[in-house]
Amino acid sequence: MTTPRKYHITTFGCQMNKADSERMAGILDDMGFSWSEDPNQADVILYNTCTIRDNAEQKVYSYLGRQAKRKQQDPNVTLIVAGCVAQQEGQQLLRRVPELDLVMGPQHANRLGDLLEQVMDGNQVVATEPIHIMEDITKPRRDSKITAWVNVIYGCNERCTYCVVPGVRGVEQSRTPADIRAEMEELGRQGYKEVTLLGQNIDAYGRDLPGSTPEGRHKHTLTDLLYFVHDVPGIERIRFATSHPRYFNERLIRACAELPKVCEHFHIPFQSGDNEQLKAMSRGYTHQKYRRIIAKIRELMPDAAISADAIVGFPGETEEQFQNTLKLVEDIGFDQLNTAAYSPRPGTPAALWENQVSEGEKKDRLQRLNRLVEVKAAERSQRYTDRIEEVLVEDINPKDQTQVMGRTRGNRLTFFTGDINAQKGEIVKVKITEVRAFSLTGEPVEALVTV
């Protein structure tokens, strides 16, 4: 029998999954496996899956089908499904795809080594029971050398009526400020420049940690955490996602305005611009409250970039209610908006409601919303024309090798003529010469001066 030596990971879904994949890759590296770019050359194939909408889930099955066929020819292939579909389907996945060796939920990502050993002993393993997430002692294999994800809180305790996340990611578990800072210090030593703190509901950070005051105020909030980590040497930019309007408070906004490393970009999903819909979604805020949050951010940071997520065609959504979403988008002017047609998900309350909106209507609303989003984003981009922006260079422009690319503090993707070897990881001042809805092109200011 040959020992498997190469692995491939395909990642679906959100930033949490990307961060989990990097940690799982680190574990496999430590075990002596090496990365294979081509899944068909790999002995261990891991799908880190997403089930937020039905189309995300279906994509996984089509990928899996192909590898299951390959395994029928070559039994030495090890097939793993990790992530949110694994958690949702558990044992049923084995019935659907008997070729699978390991099904593991997101809370088990750090345990991949142990689980794989059980597989090597000849077992078919399902790991989906809720567990306390062990502090991560493995070294992630990070995709970038410049920007890194740092988990601060796992899970979600909200109960939005459309959403599978609490069911698949489990209850909130915050890492301690000391552990988070230690990870960031290590990143700083390795030359990383930017950290994005991650949580499904990052504003809930710390509420499960011991140390609340008798009045019920938590000692450890996201705001406290930002003050605690902002001076980590080497780290020049800090971002965080995802924020929940229910908890996004003025103290946090003031901290962001005060702390120079915290970038002026906020990702605060609103989901709907209609109060009745927000109530049916159990979101716990009104569109007025959402508008007040954005107004406060813009009062203290006039140039802040705002992005969000929105759902169209949630059960019961009337044309008039949809118009309220359009109106919010029109009024706020988002720099970017992720939009989706509502998808009924197993185990969520709204999936069982009878007042579902037809697929045709959802598609039509999605198109109308997307058209508006593009118009507004293009308008927002205009403000960058002729301005000098700080761009953290991450990579070469894959479409034009003479250009490098990076992001502004407001998270706009920006291209300019440059030299990746000299500029990777540098913050370069760039004069913006061309603007598009979701990206910018410019010229470095230094080069302009010497020409």
Ligand code: SAH
């Ligand atoms: N924790 C974040 C978002 C998590 S999921 C928050 O509270 O906003 C990412 C996005 O997927 C959500 O913001 C929502 O817009 C979308 N989404 C979640 N469930 C969905 C469903 N059933 N159908 C369509 N979109 C959904």
Ligand code: SF4
């Ligand atoms: Fe899902 Fe709501 Fe939790 Fe976001 S806050 S992950 S939408 S349940």
Ligand code: F3S
């Ligand atoms: Fe998808 Fe799971 Fe993230 S369902 S969006 S990968 S938390």
